[in-house]
Amino acid sequence: MSQISETDLILNSDGSVYHLHLKPEDITQTILTVGDPERVEKITANFDSVSFKKKSREFVTHRGVCHGKELTVMSTGMGTDNIEIFMNELDALVNVDLRTRTIKEEKTSLNIIRIGTSGSLQEDLPVGALLASDYAVGLDTLMCYYDLSQTAHEQEISFHLQEATGLPFAPYAVAGSSKLREQLAFDMVIGNTATCPGFYGPQGRKLRAKNAMPEFMEVLNAFRQADFRLTNFEMETAGYYAMGRLLGHEVLSLNAILANRVTQEFAANPDQIVGDLIQKVLERI
Numbered sequence: 001m002s003q004i005s006e007t008d009l010i011l012n013s014d015g016s017v018y019h020l021h022l023k024p025e026d027i028t029q030t031i032l033t034v035g036d037p038e039r040v041e042k043i044t045a046n047f048d049s050v051s052f053k054k055k056s057r058e059f060v061t062h063r064g065v066c067h068g069k070e071l072t073v074m075s076t077g078m079g080t081d082n083i084e085i086f087m088n089e090l091d092a093l094v095n096v097d098l099r100t101r102t103i104k105e106e107k108t109s110l111n112i113i114r115i116g117t118s119g120s121l122q123e124d125l126p127v128g129a130l131l132a133s134d135y136a137v138g139l140d141t142l143m144c145y146y147d148l149s150q151t152a153h154e155q156e157i158s159f160h161l162q163e164a165t166g167l168p169f170a171p172y173a174v175a176g177s178s179k180l181r182e183q184l185a186f187d188m189v190i191g192n193t194a195t196c197p198g199f200y201g202p203q204g205r206k207l208r209a210k211n212a213m214p215e216f217m218e219v220l221n222a223f224r225q226a227d228f229r230l231t232n233f234e235m236e237t238a239g240y241y242a243m244g245r246l247l248g249h250e251v252l253s254l255n256a257i258l259a260n261r262v263t264q265e266f267a268a269n270p271d272q273i274v275g276d277l278i279q280k281v282l283e284r285i
């Protein structure tokens, strides 16, 4: 069996994976993820007990027990470049024998649930809504570097969205886990999430820097492919869904809608909206 080299899979001197600084025994099969490292503690404050904590760069990990269930909560920081590192190293923890550097014969599929914040792209998706991403569309170039398989429907969305936006590469469209959606999001809004490689220009915001595509938000708002429309944007979901498919993990992105970009409203109570989402997930997991 071929060995993964020391530069492809970098391990720290304690045997942990390079950026996450974790060993296989540090994680559980179900992992809740957040962007903001400080949100990890907000979730595990609800736990019965926390048995493990680690911080490495923006990757903060807590492992513990909530309502009798073993869970891991991890922060990723912002952007799909972080998600690429996060998903590869998480997968290596369960599907690579780190001692022999060989891929395990029997694969483990993780349940990965993002609890994130997001902005609404549609007037009828209000601030305060909790949204599960059915599909995510990556408006970044991450999938130019991987051999992602897409369904015919996903390919059509990718093709027509490139046409509509005029981007010089094809965005990638990927569905999330229907199993996790049915378990966790049965009363939430079901939407389709645009994942942007930035918070300002790539989401149509303008401060001082001149935008190359000043109408970008309007283009995303108006995009239709049969009955498909984009409902919200953020910065990680498509990276999760695509890497999840490549590696065989169940992934669901749940979004607390904090801003409505059409009505230009921002939540008066963002912590409460995120808190509601956390409580729902912990009750249902």
Ligand SMILES: O=P(O)(O)O[C@H]1O[C@H](CO)[C@@H](O)[C@H]1O
Pocket: 034, 035, 036, 077, 078, 079, 115, 116, 117, 118, 199, 234, 235, 236
């Ligand atoms: O609240 P989180 O999970 O960080 O998610 C959203 O918030 C950040 C931008 O403020 C981006 O990471 C975006 O995806």
Ligand SMILES: O=c1cc[nH]c(=O)[nH]1
Pocket: 117, 118, 119, 120, 199, 203, 233, 234, 235, 258, 259
């Ligand atoms: O508008 C928003 C709100 C949260 N996160 C984003 O990326 N965009």
